[in-house]
Amino acid sequence: MALVILVGMMGSGKSTVGMELAELLSVPFYDTDKLLEARLGRPIRQWFQIYGEAAFRDYETRMLQELEMTEGVLATGGGIVLREENWHEMKRLGVIVFLDVEPDVLKQRLTTTKRKRPLLEVPDWEKRFEDILVAREPMYKRADFVVSVADEGHAEVAMRIKEVLLGP
Numbered sequence: 001m002a003l004v005i006l007v008g009m010m011g012s013g014k015s016t017v018g019m020e021l022a023e024l025l026s027v028p029f030y031d032t033d034k035l036l037e038a039r040l041g042r043p044i045r046q047w048f049q050i051y052g053e054a055a056f057r058d059y060e061t062r063m064l065q066e067l068e069m070t071e072g073v074l075a076t077g078g079g080i081v082l083r084e085e086n087w088h089e090m091k092r093l094g095v096i097v098f099l100d101v102e103p104d105v106l107k108q109r110l111t112t113t114k115r116k117r118p119l120l121e122v123p124d125w126e127k128r129f130e131d132i133l134v135a136r137e138p139m140y141k142r143a144d145f146v147v148s149v150a151d152e153g154h155a156e157v158a159m160r161i162k163e164v165l166l167g168p
Contacts, residue, residue: 003069003094004165007140009133010078011106012099013154018075020158028072032080036063044077057083064089078132081139097161098143103133105151 004021006014015031022029033044036059040047047056060077064086067074074093080086090096106129140146145164149157 003072003074004161005074005076005090005094005096006099007076007081007090007096007143008078008099008101009106009136009140012078012101012149013157014075014099016154017099017157017161018073020155021161022073024158024162025073028069029075030069030072031075032060032063033075033077036060036077039063053079061086061089064093067093069093078136081136081142087142095145095165096143097145097147097164098140099149099157100140100146101149102151103130105149106133 004025006018006021008014015033018031019029036047036056037043040059044056047059057079060080061083064080067089076090080090145161147157147161147164152160
């Protein structure tokens with residue numbers, strides 16, 4: 001099985017679903033945010049505050065270019081789809097799956113999570129979220145597979161992805 005790359009909005013469950021999927025497929029799990037934090041030596045949120053989004057995206061692209069994984073599940077940051085060169089690298093690495101979560105579900109998750117998202121640390125975060133979603137959704141839909149998600153559990157979503165990739 002090739003590397004399965006999960007893309008989608010912040011709060012879509014890429015990391016949690018990715019861990020479940022990796023277990024179902026008996027392959028390693030990787031997370032670009034964790035890989036970047038290890039490389040940068042600080043949390044992504046802190047990196048954003050000090051150096052800004054553009055510098056972060058540069059490191060994100062460089063990290064993708066250096067990856068040589070042949071199998072596993074890779075959860076990505078929500079903005080990885082913004083650069084064309086990232087699409088080229090993701091296609092080189094494996095198959096891309098978009099977790100298309102309903103916007104109301106995403107907002108609810110982002111409201112209740114303890115994990116702060118750097119791009120949403122503004123007074124009117126819901127408006128900012130909607131703007132980001134509208135801008136990114138066409139890019140996410142370039143994925144090889146689109147898996148629609150309502151409020152199913154992460155394990156169920158992982159099972160659906162496995163079925164999409166391998167059949168029932």
